[in-house]
Amino acid sequence: MFLALKEIKREKLRYTLIIAMIVLISYLIFVLTSLALGLAQQNTAAIDSWDTQQVVLNKDANTNLTQSLLTKDQVKKTDLGAKDAYLGQAPVVATAKGQEKTSAQFLGLAADQFIAQNLKLSAGRQANAKHEVVADTAFQDAGYHLGDKVTLNSGKTPYKIVGFTKNAKLNVAPVLYGTLPAWRALKNVGPQFAASALVSQRANFKGRGSQLQTYTTQQFIDKLPGYSAQNSTFTFMIGFLMVISLIVIAVFLYILTVQKLQNYAVLRAQGIPAKTLVSATISQAIILVVGGLAIGTLLTAATALLIPTSVPMSFDLPILGAVALGLVATGILGALIPTRMILHVDPVSVIGG
16 A cells, blocks of 8 residues: 555656546446436336335236226226225326426326325325316426416316425326326226226235236336336446446556566565565555545535436435445456566566566
């Protein structure tokens, strides 16, 4: 460690450039990880808030909530308890005077079932009448207030915002919670339709009927449009950046080791064991990576404070901590690559040459 610190202090410019490279890589990885988490949460925030275990859809809906419709005859054999609920879903475009059009997801609920009863409001009250809605706080951020009225799709009937709730996003769109009768009107279906889906907090819940298909919540989430592809894309990007960081650190340390080969030869000739020199190289890599990560973390924290709410980013400390440990591990691995030269350096041939 002493040799590593002494050399870094002596070659300030050289090591500052290396740290700057690590800062940029770590900052980019942290931001991409946070963006991936934020987008994933905006796909599933509403579902996560229900704490459900099972989802029942029409078996011909291809695990797609938008394409699923359940009739009252299809669900009549399924007994619902306190932990089960009907859910009606319809994509809508919300418009109001003086406001831009907003794409949203309308979710129809039964007032006496657990989703509606457990809905946590940041302001206002529950939607009780057919033309009342509880809106995600994204509407509040856009300038909507309690009592404002919105029209949905091409309809002329106004819906009054009576409450706001946080973290109500589905498929990266804000949610409007309303009633099942309102859902039927927006979906243009008759009273014979019960809902789009049945959701349950019970792990052993199962829809009873030949037209019903039961999925775990994770199976349902994985089939959300674009969800798996989006997560896979970000995972590969972050993985490639990890590999790039490994290559960058290894290349820099290899070049530095070649440049210092004569110094290592002199130290070996003076009786300094190879183990000490290898330890100094690894310590040097750890110092560089940790220093770069520290600055990258500060930049990420500043980004978290300055980023607008419209950008879907989530800064999860445990996950970002795991990413940071991964970068330290890649730094150590990169430092091990040039150590073979140190172990096999021949003082006579190097000094003599």
